[in-house]
Amino acid sequence: MPDRFSAALYRRRTAVLWVSALALVLAAIGSLGVENRLVHGGFSDPDAQSSRAGRLMSEHFPAAGDDLVLLLSGAGTADSPPTASLGRSLGGPRSVDSPAMTSLGTDLTRRAERTPGVRAATSYWTAGRTPSMRSRDGSIALVSLSLRGDEDDQAKTAERLVPDIRRHSEGLTVMAAGPAQVQSEVGKQTAHDLLLAEAIAMPITLVLLLLVFGSAVAAALPLVIALLSVLVSRAVLNALAGIVSISVYSMNSTVALGLGLGIDYSLFILARFREELRGGATVREALGPTVRRAGRTVAFSGLTVALSLSALLVFPQFFLRSFAYGGIVVVLSAAAGAVFVLPALLAVLGHRVDRYDVFARLRGPARRAASGTAVPAAPASGRWYRFAMAVMRRPVLYGGGAVLVLAVLASPFTRASPGLFGDRALPADSQVHRATQLLRTRFDADALRTVPVVVEGVGRDRTRVLEPYALALSEVRDVRRVTTATGTYAAGRRVREPGPAGAASVNGDSALVSVVAAVDQDSPAGTRLVGRLRGVAPPDGGTVSVGGQAAAVKDSTSAIGRAAPAAIGIVVGSSLVLLFLFTGSVLMPVKALVLNTFSLSATFGAMVFVFQEGHLSFLVGSPMHTGTLDATIPILTFCVAFGLSMDYEVFLLSRIRERYLRTGDNTESVAFGLQHTGRIITAAAVLVAVVLFVFAISGVTLLKMLGVGLALAVVLDATLVRAVLVPSFMRLAGRANWWAPGPLRRLHDRVGLREDAGD
Structure with a gap:
């Protein structure tokens, strides 16, 4: 210059x-x-396969979404401080199968489903008392919500919905987990x-x-x-x-x-x-x-x-x-x-x-020289x-x-x-972290280890398309079982006939395949499993998108x-x-x-x-x-x-x-x-x-x-x-x-x- x-x-x-x-x-x-x-949000590649799987699930299988998960119990308060004491309070005497809890939980599920921004709401009580949505001791039940919009829309919906649910849920303890609540x-x-x-x-x-x-x-x-x-x-x-x-x-x-x-x-x-x-x-x-x-x-x-x-x-x-x-x-x-x-x-x-x-x-004269109020010494000194x-x-x-x-x-x-990052990116005493810890410790681990796979191009002959693919997935290392519209598979064979929920796994030309892993999704082993799942040849004429946390990583x-x-x-x-x-x-x-x-x-x-x-x-x-x-x-x-x-x-x-x-x-x-x-x-x-x-x-x-x-x-x-x-x-x-x-x-x-x- x-x-x-x-x-x-x-x-x-x-x-x-x-x-x-x-x-x-x-x-x-x-x-x-x-x-x-x-x-x-903004951590994922919008053009990646996992992002596509998320969009397809939101569009075709909203009932399977878990953007926001509510943990309901009939004792304690959601604001109890330490996780240990909170766990004891949530493990109170009222069972989620009691008539009172059934009525309160069902009403809350229906109220949540009517909230703007909520695409679908499924709970332990409205999904036929699914065991995976009930804690092992029977004191906590889950309400799973699929939310509309992108990550930011979902976070803002959670920010509005969770306090409102708590205000109108007298007699219930409500905690929130899931990606939207984390955000x-x-x-x-x-x-x-x-x-x-x-x-x-x-x-x-x-x-x-x-x-x-x-x-x-x-x-x-x-x-x-x-x-x-x-x-x-x-x-x-x-x-x-x-x-x-x-x-x-x-x-x-x-x-x-x-x-x-x-x-x-x-x-x-x-x-x-x-x-x-x-x-x-x-x-x-x-x-x-x-x-x-x-x-x-x-x-x-x-x-x-x-x-x-x-x-x-x-x-x-x-x-x-x-x-x-x-x-x-x-x-x-x-x-x-x-x-x-x-x-x-x-x-x-x-x-x-x-x-x-x-x-x-x-300061003395020497310090004043160093700070700039006197002529400095020669450079060599x-x-x-x-x-x-x-x-x-x-x-x-x-x-x-x-x-x-x-x-x-x-x-x-x-x-x-x-x-x-997930819930553990937040402090240990944060509400969402404590809620997620309860999911990890008090519920069936399979719920957090499920990898969603969306298959497009199924056509009318579901069995011909889905069964060979599900059988192949069940033989992949670290896969415990695979469930889809044609049944449940493990170790290369069918172990259970399709249940009542099977019909919900197909929507038009798309099908949802749920892969239950033997490893955690938030671990390196879970990421390696995604690579093996994607290595399985897709069904003839079909397109496969593997989603979930490990796939996003x-x-x-x-x-x-x-x-x-x-x-x-x-x-x-x-x-x-x-x-x-x-x-x-x-x-x-x-x-x-x-x-x-x-x-x-x-x-x-x-x-x-x-x-x-x-x-x-x-x-x-x-x-x-x-x-x-x-x-x-x-x-x-x-x-x-x-x-x-x-x-x-x-x-x-x-x-x-x-x-x-x-x-x-x-x-x-x-x-x-x-x-x-x-x-x-x-x-x-x-x-x-x-x-x-x-x-x-x-x-x-x-x-x-x-x-x-x-x-x-x-x-x-x-x-x-x-x-x-x-x-x-x-x-x-x-x-x-x-x-x-x-x-x-x-x-x-x-x-x-x-x-x-x-x-």
Whole structure:
């Protein structure tokens, strides 16, 4: 950015601030009600076989749907706290077969069926007292509801219906489970967590900024930019929500990124401005190199992070795309605020940016020098300079040690097992989790192990089409039995003639085949079973769609696997191009990709170790673990964390390159760059990590996992990677760090970032 840009900002500083204030007000107005326009779900591929099976079941076999499951008993209350005491109360003296319970349960079923949004309602009493809908001790019975619409419609129906049912169910205890209720409680929990995280993050961040800058004025400026970026992104999301589906989860990540990057970018602008002032420059003179160097670096960084997040747009799940929408807007807003609004504020404040030093009396002259109120010591005497030189004297030892630590942290990732979140993503004391635990422990396990298979093209001769197919399915490993319109089958033979419910398994040209598995659907074995079921040849002239939770996991994982190469290509390709344009080097971009891969692998390994396997989980609030890792989390973490890692890479390289152009000394330039960015990168990383860790207090495991994973990635990148691996690598590479073949060097001279050695 040439000096005329900073000069224009200085001249028009008042106008820039008035426009910014207007934008802030409009963004605040435009963001109103955004939470009400966000939708639930979005974890599945809408074109996958499991999604098709779900739509066919909803259309042709609504009575078999279990979008919402109500657990009814005649004793206790639905609000009893611990699961154990709740189980005892639900196991009260009144049996679900008593006349009173039969009357109450039947009336509730009919009332639920008349509720708007409910397609069909089936209960223990209206389905001929089916044993699978009655607890083993006879104290609880089930009402299974099929709901209309998509996941968001179903969640909103559950949000209306469940409280209404409870209000009008005197004499009954009502608990709710099922996918719609999970989504409903997740929406409430994420909204609560967002408010709590904001209330905690803001004061902690302000205190840390005061510790970094000392000045209350300087500490407040990054929060202003963060607030601006968050409000703008919320307003844009509100507008986008009328065009595309935006996940409820995206708001938490948008606020976290807005706070983190708004503070991050502002720190680098502020640090450079104060450095120039300490060097004796006037306010107008200090603004020039601040905008030209730090501002340009922020712009490059923001573009790099935005392009990394844009890779999420290639995935079919709108849950992942939502993070791209919110993330791209908030990153570009934060960068624009730091490059345009913050310099205008600094132009107005000038030397007053250091006013109200709240820690002045606690610091001696040396500490005041470090905080920016005195002329700093020579670079060679700084801690970061000395540390970098020590690392570069033994680059193999230090670099090899850092790689070994990261490899150990990464090793658990080899044991990663994909899954999708369910009730256990919520806190252990949540209503839906306790209800689902009762389903697991008090009812026939087969009810939760049934895999629905929809066969299209059955025709009139059901027996000829369905029986050979059902027989073949019953012979598949881990299949206990298969039930359809022609009977029940096990181990390759018919074991039961078709019952009264058989006719309900056929609707027109479609038939429902229920496969009862010997393994849980939310386990890796359940996912493998889906693959074997799909390997069975479909009936002649028929089309088969295997559905259920395990099928959704398999399809979602496959969809992510198919799109991942394109996403990784976007992230890697854009980073290579931008870093080449920034540095003019071929090796620097490759080095950045390799080192980022090390830190991300370590992050993934730690996530598996804690969240999948449950080790040290007490450190993050003891979330429930199921032996699986949500399939969307690794790729989401990769895109977000990669962008954040490149953020610090760009800031460090900008100072190293600036020095190298002046001196031509590679080793001294690396130490100089680390000395001038080490403290501020560490402060920025601590602030970003704190914001992310605060958002990890969420009761939703998925958000907790994302917050902890990103915070860990930032910490590893700012410590082992920036402080140890970068100096080690650059010392070993020497002048080759800045090499590029002739054609690429000439290309960089024409289109890349160029600076004179004395600039």
